[in-house]
Amino acid sequence: MSLTTSSRFASAIDYGTDWRDTSKKVLEQLEQARTENDGFNIGFIYVSDHLCDDLSSILSLFKSVLNIENWCGCVGMGICGNGIEYIDKPAISVMIGHIDNEQFCIFPSGDIDDGKAAKALEPWMNHHEPFVVLTHGNPVMDTNPANVLGKLEELVGGFLIGGLASSRSEHACIADNIGDSGVCGVAFSQEMQISCALSQGCAPIGDAHTITKCHDHTITEIDSKPALEIFENDLRQMAIKKKGTSPSKISAISYENEDDDEETKDHEQLFKGEVHTAFLVKGSDQGEFLVRNLLSIDEESKSIDVAQSAQPGDRILFVHRDNNTVKEDLSRTLCQLHERVLRENGEFSPKGAIYISCVARAFSDFGNIDRTGEMTLIKEIIGDVPLTGFYASGEINAGRLYGYTGVLLLFL
Secondary structure, three states: OOOEEOOOEEEEEEEOOOHHHHHHHHHHHHHOOOOOOOOOOEEEEEEEHHHHHHHHHHHHHHHHHHOOOEEEEEEEOEEEEOOEEEEOOOEEEEEEEOOOHHHEEEEEEEOOOOOHHHHHHHHHHOOOOEEEEEEEEOOOOOOOHHHHHHHHHHHHOOEEEEEEOOOOOOOOEEEOEEEOOEEEEEEEEOOOOEEEEEEOOOEEOOOOEEEEEEEOOEEEEEOOEEHHHHHHHHHHHHHHHHHOOOHHHOOOOOOOOOOOOHHHHHHHHHHOOOEEEEEEOOOOOOOOEEEEOEEEEEOOOOEEEEOOOOOOOOEEEEEEOOHHHHHHHHHHHHHHHHHHHHHHHOOOOOOEEEEEEEHHHHOOOOOOOOOOOHHHHHHHHHOOOOEEEEEEOOEEEOOEEEOOOEEEEEEO
16 A cells, blocks of 8 residues: 555555546545545646556546545656556556645646636735645647746746656646646645745766857857867766776777777767766856757767757756765755755754656656665655655756756655
8 A cells, every 4th residue: 555644635546457447446435534624625647658548537536535626636657656666557546635725726728828717816916925836737838838937937036847748649738627728727825834945956077168150050169168078078988987998998989880889889888878968057066967869970070960959158067877876966966855844943843845857767767666766766865754655857946947856846
């Protein structure tokens, strides 16, 4: 049984053969946490994309059985909760809670310009100041998700945290009802005690550099040198550190197998899928960076293409991600969060939590259920706290869209 309870929240997670079977298992657990005066009035629900076609039935059933009308969440290729991850199988993760009705406001799916969010939020914001905004969205919305998040941040003014749905079918999101356009979510007022944290999951390979020449997604010069030259130099340092290879044995990295040299193949395998570009967040005093995929390299022009439009003067570094960097950074982030909450509140006793991680982490060796996954580490550090969450196709923190990260929200 995965049921976990606190004085204000209860969470359960399970998997099954279809939506009815899975819903029944989760509801039976949550019903055990119900009392006559529990006051549960809000639910957070994450459903695997295997059950996306039945999401309307699932939501209606949970509303009816639990007698809770306020819900938010979305679909994901993986879901998590209570020390468990379920990846690529029919599964549901739910947390129900008791929050004063005046302390939260749910807003529906939209692109912000359509006015739906403003219509829902502005009457509430006339009397309450938003503190934290849990946000979900469609990664393939008509407009750039980052721009939509910027507009939402302007409208609400609170701290945006959350993630974009991940799915092989519809990218459905829930804000009382089901939608698949733009973003939706729930705003919490300043009266709520909430603490948040971001785990980057990637480690810098070398020092930060400055882009000196670029056009759109193509970077031609870094630190006034050919971009590919800077990239390869950093890769050499990574190979020296990881493989114990001498610099003289490491030549330029080729992304095409031109021969069968085993050492060359070994180096190629080392870098493929692990190395990314990262743009430093302007004005951040925490060294935060936005990880973006390295799309291609051009050996003739010595340029690199990245999954973000670049500008001269942007600060960039190269990072790598593997199981060790994910575990080490998550552990460090959780310990720092624990210390911060303890220092600010005099105790560490969270009542509930929501964790949103990158879907790429779910489908790596780190995302599994054999007691080596993220959920085990989170449970070890923050304790046996009601928790729900999912694996996203983009994570949201401080209104910015991240990749390869994990974000944690704690209700204190």
